[in-house]
Amino acid sequence: MYRKNEIGFESxxxxxxxxxxxxxxxxxxxxxxxxxxxxxxYYLNEIRQPIETTEISVLWQxxxxxxxxxxxxxxxxxxxxxxxxxxxxxxxxxxxxxxxCPLSYDGAIVKIRWFVRVRVFLANDAQLxxxxxxxxxxxxxxxxx
Amino acid sequence: MNExxxxxxxxxxxxxxxxxxxxxxxxxxxxxxxxxxxxxxxxFQELFSRALGLGEDVRNSICLRYLVDQFESHSRRGxxxxxxGSGKTSLMLALKEELIKEGYEIFTWTLHDQARFLPDVFWxxxxxxxxxxxxxxxxxxxxxxxxxxxxxxxxxQRRSMVEIFGKDAELRGNATVDSQxxxxxxxxxxxxxxxxxxxxxxxxxxxxxxxxxNEEVDDxxxxxxxxxxxxxxxSAVFGFNEAGNFGLRKTSDAGGLFKELDEPIKFAxxxxxxxxxxxxxxxxxxxxxxxxxxxxxxxxxxxxxxxxGDSFREILxxxxxxxxxxxxxxxxxxxxxxxxxxxxYVNRIIIRxxxxxxxxxxxxxxxxxxxxxxxxxxxxxxxxxxxxxxKFLLEEVDMGDEMxxxxxxxxxxxxxxxxxxxxxxxxxxYENYRLAPRDVREQIVRRYPR
Numbered sequence: 001m002y003r004k005n006e007i008g009f010e011s012x013x014x015x016x017x018x019x020x021x022x023x024x025x026x027x028x029x030x031x032x033x034x035x036x037x038x039x040x041x042y043y044l045n046e047i048r049q050p051i052e053t054t055e056i057s058v059l060w061q062x063x064x065x066x067x068x069x070x071x072x073x074x075x076x077x078x079x080x081x082x083x084x085x086x087x088x089x090x091x092x093x094x095x096x097x098x099x100x101c102p103l104s105y106d107g108a109i110v111k112i113r114w115f116v117r118v119r120v121f122l123a124n125d126a127q128l129x130x131x132x133x134x135x136x137x138x139x140x141x142x143x144x145x
Numbered sequence: 146m147n148e149x150x151x152x153x154x155x156x157x158x159x160x161x162x163x164x165x166x167x168x169x170x171x172x173x174x175x176x177x178x179x180x181x182x183x184x185x186x187x188x189f190q191e192l193f194s195r196a197l198g199l200g201e202d203v204r205n206s207i208c209l210r211y212l213v214d215q216f217e218s219h220s221r222r223g224x225x226x227x228x229x230g231s232g233k234t235s236l237m238l239a240l241k242e243e244l245i246k247e248g249y250e251i252f253t254w255t256l257h258d259q260a261r262f263l264p265d266v267f268w269x270x271x272x273x274x275x276x277x278x279x280x281x282x283x284x285x286x287x288x289x290x291x292x293x294x295x296x297x298x299x300x301x302q303r304r305s306m307v308e309i310f311g312k313d314a315e316l317r318g319n320a321t322v323d324s325q326x327x328x329x330x331x332x333x334x335x336x337x338x339x340x341x342x343x344x345x346x347x348x349x350x351x352x353x354x355x356x357x358x359n360e361e362v363d364d365x366x367x368x369x370x371x372x373x374x375x376x377x378x379x380s381a382v383f384g385f386n387e388a389g390n391f392g393l394r395k396t397s398d399a400g401g402l403f404k405e406l407d408e409p410i411k412f413a414x415x416x417x418x419x420x421x422x423x424x425x426x427x428x429x430x431x432x433x434x435x436x437x438x439x440x441x442x443x444x445x446x447x448x449x450x451x452x453x454g455d456s457f458r459e460i461l462x463x464x465x466x467x468x469x470x471x472x473x474x475x476x477x478x479x480x481x482x483x484x485x486x487x488x489x490y491v492n493r494i495i496i497r498x499x500x501x502x503x504x505x506x507x508x509x510x511x512x513x514x515x516x517x518x519x520x521x522x523x524x525x526x527x528x529x530x531x532x533x534x535x536k537f538l539l540e541e542v543d544m545g546d547e548m549x550x551x552x553x554x555x556x557x558x559x560x561x562x563x564x565x566x567x568x569x570x571x572x573x574x575y576e577n578y579r580l581a582p583r584d585v586r587e588q589i590v591r592r593y594p595r
Contacts, residue, residue: 063160065572108576113156 020130030134039095049122064110103137159572166234172533173208221506227524230565233510256484479506486511
């Protein structure tokens, strides 16, 4: 059995649960404006393997029928090899000032999606990915035009 | 909060983010598993147990592992044949993942836009990939035969020998190529490097370190004399074979200089030598029967080239440990070439010859079978595969009832069994569905593209 994930797909068991939870601070609608500060936290649930590296990134990505385009706005990396302390019990925090562009867009041919991605590298070379999408800017919906 | 906020997280499940090769698993038909079970029941049991132990998707795991086994049994050569948009690249990337798990290093190259020739950057990156081994590797052995004069060629060989065996080693080669010796060796220059064990003979090496190159009059006699002196001879064949391949073959005994290498080393343009070592290896000479050109037969090559006579017998009589040392530097390296059919005829020959010469694994995706490379799998889209793919892509989307077999069959026929085009049309259909009013969505939910 396979399941889609942010990287591609992964083979899963039916009993597997979401093990990375990303929560964004704010008004609940996950709408942020350019220049606003985006802050949030992430939680690691039921991870029994030792964690080697945790990567937090704020990025945008295009979607459509053509090639994808990706831009990373902010990136943090915590690694035990660099002497960082990674506590799987305690939630991690992040905060960043959002840029002026590109704004989120939900068109038919192309879409621009913003999200926060947390990627955890375990000692057994496995990866876990958690993702929280949000909107940057308030461009009108194409359906309302 | 308007409606767009509620749905902003919904992506089109048919966008390239999800449908590009490597983003979706390759789905095999049940009939392929049954074929494996019927043809090789013992292998099926092994793969089945392994798949259960790993907790992966059983069917795909069995099929992928079976193809990896076939790839390795065919001297790490194979090709995936299929029409446009039938899943060749997806299968290749799935095999790549499996091979990486097995410890392989894969160099992937994709041709697009009808590129008939290989760019220079391909050879540059491939050479960097091949040289990323911890063992010293002379770069000259990795490139196609250079165009140069015979004097330049000989001087380059001497430099390479010094580079390989060090300045302290005595280098004895053909200072001037004897026509008779050349005729005897079939145009392959043979060098002999001797290493002195006794420290008291070290001062004699000063002549050798000065770069003095002695001509070998009689190789057998000199070896006997050197053995009598307590020296251990190292010899290497360095030249072209019948196919025009340029390479180095060491024909020394097990001790000495080569023993100091940490990694097993072998540079053999003639892969058939492996069959002498590994009788259980399924490297089939029979697979080469379909070769129409640039193939080297072991007997003919061994007798006609510098491997004839003493050199070849010396290889055969060498112990198993030394054969392990001679194994290819690229035993766990492979070249994955996507879009092989776009290459010109000459470039196809160069790629195949290059991989054979360096014993580099080669996996191709092509529309029509390439000569001389065994076909691992033929990708043919079917209703079963399309249903599995749509089920995977639409697992988080409620699109109503599943399509019937007749609808999927019609879809495949209308798009000429091109799954990629089907997914593109599905993308447009999903956008129409998503952007339509709610009441219209229910009407078009089953109006699939035709």
